[in-house]
Amino acid sequence: MTQNQHYVPKFILRQFLADTDGERVAVYDKQTDKTFVTSIRNVMPETRHGKLTQTRSSPQHTKQHRRIRADNRHKGFSASGARRRTQLLSWGVCLNNMQTFGPYGNLGLAVTGIEIYMPLASDLLLCAWCPSLLSALRSDYESAARLRQTEALGRVMAGTMTARQMKESMERFHATNQPAASLLRDAAEGIPVSSNQDNMDYYNSLQTSFASRYVVCQQADFALARTFCLENPNAKHGRRMGAA
Incomplete structure (x- = not known):
């Protein structure tokens, strides 16, 4: 029996709500270049056939997510900051690497130079960098x-x-x-870092690049996503991780 699973968990989607009462999010469709507002039940689902990994969140995941948000906001951290571009959400976890390794791939958890980004809310981004x-x-x-x-x-x-x-x-x-x-x-002291607009544009470009089709924004500001797709037509269907 097939069923829909969210490749971005609902407890993450709830941090990007444009309509909190109706639990609805503002969405940009990369393939049609249209925007709309819909329930989180309808966005970013994927039909699971047999062996696809289930992405339903557990109570432990939700509790940990709330603790991270509370801790960092208590410290005054804001990924977007006042009057800065808000965080986009699409694929969830995005990877990037400025280094190249000839015929070998450069995206992997143990690859030198790897950058890993995961939006936790419209103003909070979890980042993991290679120590190098x-x-x-x-x-x-x-x-x-x-x-x-x-x-x-x-x-x-x-x-x-x-x-x-x-x-x-x-x-x-x-x-x-x-x-x-x-x-x-x-970074040495483990203190969250506030990002400027250039940083946010970089993170949002990665989210747009990895999105298979849909991009979510709490403020419904999809100007960067639209520009990115216009300048990179091949990005309309997103990037996929593969095995070398």
Whole structure:
């Protein structure tokens, strides 16, 4: 007997409701370029034939999800932030990797450089990065700081820069690179990070890319999804993970 299962669990969909009373969400159809509002019972289901993995959420999953949301909002975390683009939801878990490995694939849980993103709410995103990404960012940041300091010190010793000017130069460097410094500090301390609009556009592009057909947005703002599909016609049917 076949039945519908949601490849995005309902307890996640409920965090993107456009109509809380009717439990309805705003949806963009990539294939028809149309939007509509419908019940969460009707969106992102997939008929299960025999061996497809069931994705129904358990009480433990729901309880853990609520705890994560409460903990991070208590800390003042917002993935989208005030007046910033809201999080889109489509496939759920999205993977990306900027590194390439010749004829081999680069998307996998144990692959060097992997990035994994899962929206938990319209303003909360769970992110898991390969440790090599933060290590590389930290190395680049520290190398750039040392280079700036060495160059400034050389100019001071040569008499072409005063100590005050050197201090101001280093302050400008740290101000310019504050986002990277904050990310490294917060990641090391386990503190949630607030994302800017560029970050959100990146995350939302991944959601749109992986969507097999439908994209959900609490604010019904599908401008980015539409633009992405217009610029990438092959993305209208989404991406699928496969075995190499």
